[in-house]
Amino acid sequence: MLTPYHIMPDTAKVWVYQANRSFTQEEVWDISDILENFVDRWKSHQRDVKGFGALYYRRFLVLMADEAAADVSGCSIDSSVKLIKELEQAYDLNFFDRMKVCYKITNDLIGSFPVNQLSDMLESGKINHDTIVFNNLVYTKKAFEENWQVSLKNSPLTNLV
Numbered sequence: 001m002l003t004p005y006h007i008m009p010d011t012a013k014v015w016v017y018q019a020n021r022s023f024t025q026e027e028v029w030d031i032s033d034i035l036e037n038f039v040d041r042w043k044s045h046q047r048d049v050k051g052f053g054a055l056y057y058r059r060f061l062v063l064m065a066d067e068a069a070a071d072v073s074g075c076s077i078d079s080s081v082k083l084i085k086e087l088e089q090a091y092d093l094n095f096f097d098r099m100k101v102c103y104k105i106t107n108d109l110i111g112s113f114p115v116n117q118l119s120d121m122l123e124s125g126k127i128n129h130d131t132i133v134f135n136n137l138v139y140t141k142k143a144f145e146e147n148w149q150v151s152l153k154n155s156p157l158t159n160l161v
Helices: 025-041 077-093 115-124 140-145 158-159
Strands: 013-018 051-056 058-063 100-104 110-114 132-134 150-151
Touching: 013 140, 025 051, 025 058, 025 077, 058 077, 058 140, 100 115, 110 115, 115 158
Parallel strands: none
Antiparallel strands: 013 058, 051 058, 100 110, 100 132, 132 150
C-alpha cells in the first residue's frame, strides 16, 4: 500500500540502491511509475506492505516498509530484489556495485568513484573530509534522515583513509 513519506514511521525499514550512473529524465519518469506501482501492490504473507518508494538525486532508489503494519521478510524482500534486477536489465543499470562511493559535487550534482580510489581523491583535492558522501548502509527512516548524507569524516568510509 503506497504510503506518503511523512506518514512512514521513524522505524520504517529502508533499502537504498545506488545506481552506477545517473538516470535520464525519461528514466526518472518511467522508473518512478514502476516503483509507485510496485509499492502500491507490495505484499508480505498476503498482507499489504505499508511502503514508500522514490528516486533521489537521479541516482538512488529508496524503498521503505513499515514493519509494524506487515513484517517484511522472505518473499516480500525477494519481490523487491526481483524488481531491482528487472530495472537493471531494462535500463542497463547496476544497483549492486557496493564498491562505488557517491558524493555531492553540488546540491544537485552527484559524482562517484571506486572506493579503492578514496585516498587518491583526497590527495588530489577532488574531495575533502567535509565532502558529503552517501551512507547507503542506513536501515531505518530515522537513520536515512540523519545519516544517509554525511560528511566523509563522519561516514563509515573514514576507516579506509
